[in-house]
Amino acid sequence: MEEKRPAPDGGKSTEPPAPIPARILNEFVYCPRLAYLMWVQAEFAHNADTVEGALAHRRVDSPSGSLPEDAEAAETIHARSVDLSSERLGVTAKIDLIEGAAGEVHPVDYKKSKRPHVAAGAYDPERVQLCAQGLLLRDHGFRCDFGFLYFAGSRERVKVEFDEELIELTLKSIAGLKATAASDVPPPPLVDSPKCIRCSLIGICLPDEVGFINRVSREVRPIFARCDEALPLYVQSPGSYLKKDGERLVIEENREVIAEARFLDVSQVVLFGHAGISTPAVQECFRREIPVTYLSHGGWFIGHTVGTGHRNVMTRTLQYQASFDAQKCLKLSRKLVAGKIHNCRTLIRRNWKATNDAEEGRAPADLLQALRSDIRQATRAASIEALLGVEGSAARRYFGGFLGMIASGSRQEAGGFDFESRNRRPPKDPLNAMLSFAYAMLTREWTVTLSAVGLDPYRGFFHQPRHGRPALSLDMMEPFRPLVADSAVLMAINNGEVKREDFVFTAAGCNLKPSGRKRFIAAFERRLAQEVTHPIFKYRVSYRRLFEIQARLLIRYLAGEIPRYPIFLTR
Ligand code: SF4
Incomplete structure (x- = not known):
């Protein structure tokens, strides 16, 4: 059965409100924000629990048997995977199993976990979900005073009585979820809650990161940062x-x-x-x-x-609204550009090689000072045009000193990597060819990340939309150009992984040969897999996972859940 969702305008549409699936009621009792993200914003992510849950449901999801037309009929009832809805309750459910006879029935709901040892026999979210199924059966004319939860993990059935207290909790939860779904903003995340550790949406919700920026969480647990990566x-x-x-x-x-x-x-x-x-x-x-x-x-x-694309239209709506707000665009752009210059400066400071013996490991002070002044100017730029000017002069300064980060042996070997200034379309020398290729790889990585989280990579805040240009990808990658792309280029050259003979020179410019490209891709992937300490949250995280965290933090900023977008700055 196709599941209707509440209108993404917070329920202001003229359509009748969508009935609430009983399984979303379960999520609501567990955490109201989880229900909102799943149902209103159509977010979903698998974790070990959801995969096991889907497997446990496979058998019961094949429909068999049916409910009799006449609820009072004396026949034995054994029906699997039955869809029921009630307009009066505003609830819908796919019931795993219905058993009974002579007008009295009991819903059975399958859970993949073991039976919890709690006084009520099960936790409230599961009891409420089952009770909602019982109320649906009553609405369809059956007598239904209790149901069963079957825990596949321990192969135990637990009887749940639909007493007054549970019915009241269920009706309150239905009303609470309806009111929550009608709001334009999701409920705040739980604070330092152990529930989040098992929540499949932790990477989307970022409860500790949002709480930490809003100063309600004491520390950030590295739960999502440590998840396995494909x-x-x-x-x-x-x-x-x-x-x-x-x-x-x-x-x-x-x-x-x-x-x-x-x-x-x-x-x-x-x-x-x-x-x-x-x-x-x-x-x-x-x-x-x-x-x-x-x-x-x-x-x-x-x-x-991609398949049908991300279903969370609210995220894209917020993005488009912000992209038409000149002040918001300028505020974000200043941070992105200042962040890029800051990280360029750090790269130079950390990686400067000797240009003569006296300078070993020490970048020229005047270059660092000039870049520091560019950062200050970027944070104060009065317009996007002014910011473009600051960005341009900082880039000239940075690339003017780029050779200082390449080991002298690599510079001289085979004619060396020689580099006067940045050139592209087409790149004329090996270093520019590698930089352009690295930025193309970074653009791809960001485009895939942004579209996976539900943002539109083609509508940005700093870069203007031009046909086929992924403006938001270009925006978001600004602070990461030096840290990932330039760094991978330096690594590949200084380690001798890519040499001058790995390039082909034609009238159309300079390009990597397939073998050199393969080695450079390996260097780029190693850089993405490298772990860094997050300067704000203090956990170790790979660059690849960091991109997703930053993209999701942008969503939280656009939704007004955090007051600022935290730029990633290295020290
Ligand atoms: S991570 Fe925590 S706060 Fe966020 S939806 Fe899940 S349970 Fe709720």
């Missing part, structure tokens, strides 16, 4: 073809399997040039919300495909 699957060779094989993706070349990966371990599929993919593989990727990204043969980002 990784991108790169397919580079022109003749390679990606196919679905059960739970795996296999890469074939000349009809031979050369590599494979479990869908579970893949965060995105990245296809270069003429690498192909089968329709069943694309469909499975869509089902699992794995984006498929297309790059040109030279590695330039062409686009990506």
Whole structure:
């Protein structure tokens, strides 16, 4: 049955309010914010609990048997996976199992966990969900005074009486959820709650991070930062073809399997040039919300495909509204640009190599001072145009000193990486070719991240919308250009992973050869996987996971849940 959701305008639509699914009532009693995120904002994420829960439901989700037309009929009732709704209650449910006879029935709800040892036999969220099912059955003319919770983990049935107290709690919860769903803002997150540790939406909700910025949480637990990560699957060779094989993706070349990966371990599929993919593989990727990204043969980002896209329209509405607010755009842009210059300065300070013996490890003081002054100017810029000017002069200064971060051996070897200033479209020398390629990779990573969290990568605050330009990706990656892209370039050159012979020079510019590109992608991925200490939350987190946290914090800022967007700054 297709599930209706409340209107995203906070229930101001003229349509009748959508009935509340009983399972969302369960979430509401557990945490009102969880119910709001799931039902009103259509957010969903799997964790170990939800995957096990889905498996436990597989058997009972196949409909069999049915309820008799006449509730008083004497026949024995045994019906599985029955959909029931009541306009009067404003509730709907898919009931796992209904048992009974002669007009008296009992709903049975399957849970994947073990029976909890509590006085009431089960926790309130499960009892309320079951009671809502009982009330639905009563509304359909059956007598229903109790139901059962079946705990698959311990194979135990627990009887739940629908007494006055439980009915009152259930009716109150229905009314509470209706009122919550009608609001434009989600309820605040729980504070330092142990419930969050098991919540599948922790990475979307960010309860401790939001609480910490609002000064209501004492510390930030690294729950989401430490979750396992899936990784991108790169397919580079022109003749390679990606196919679905059960739970795996296999890469074939000349009809031979050369590599494979479990869908579970893949965060995105990245296809270069003429690498192909089968329709069943694309469909499975869509089902699992794995984006498929297309790059040109030279590695330039062409686009990506996703399933039906993110369903949380409220997030995009907030983004578009903010993008038309000139003051809000300027405020955010100042922070993004100042953050980028700050991180450029830190990179130079930390990575300066000797240009002569006396300077070993010490970046020129006048360069650091000038960049510090650029940061100050960026934070005070009176307009976006003024900010563009500050950004331009800081970039010239930074790239003017870029060679100072390359080891002299790497500079001289094979004619060396020589670099006067930044050039692009097309890049004319190896260093510029690598920088351009690194920024294209960073743009792709941010575009995929932003669209996965429900933001529109093409509408930004600092970068103006231009055909095909992912303006928000370019905005969000500003502070990360030095930390991820430039840093990966420096790492690849200084470690000798990419050398001058890895480039091809043509009239159309300079480009990486496939073998050099492969080694550079490995260096870039290593950088994304590297862990850093978050300067505000103090936990260790990989850059890749950090991108998602920053994107979700932007959503929390746009929704007015936190007073400022916290830029990532390194020391
Ligand atoms: S993480 Fe915590 S506050 Fe957020 S929805 Fe889940 S239970 Fe509620």
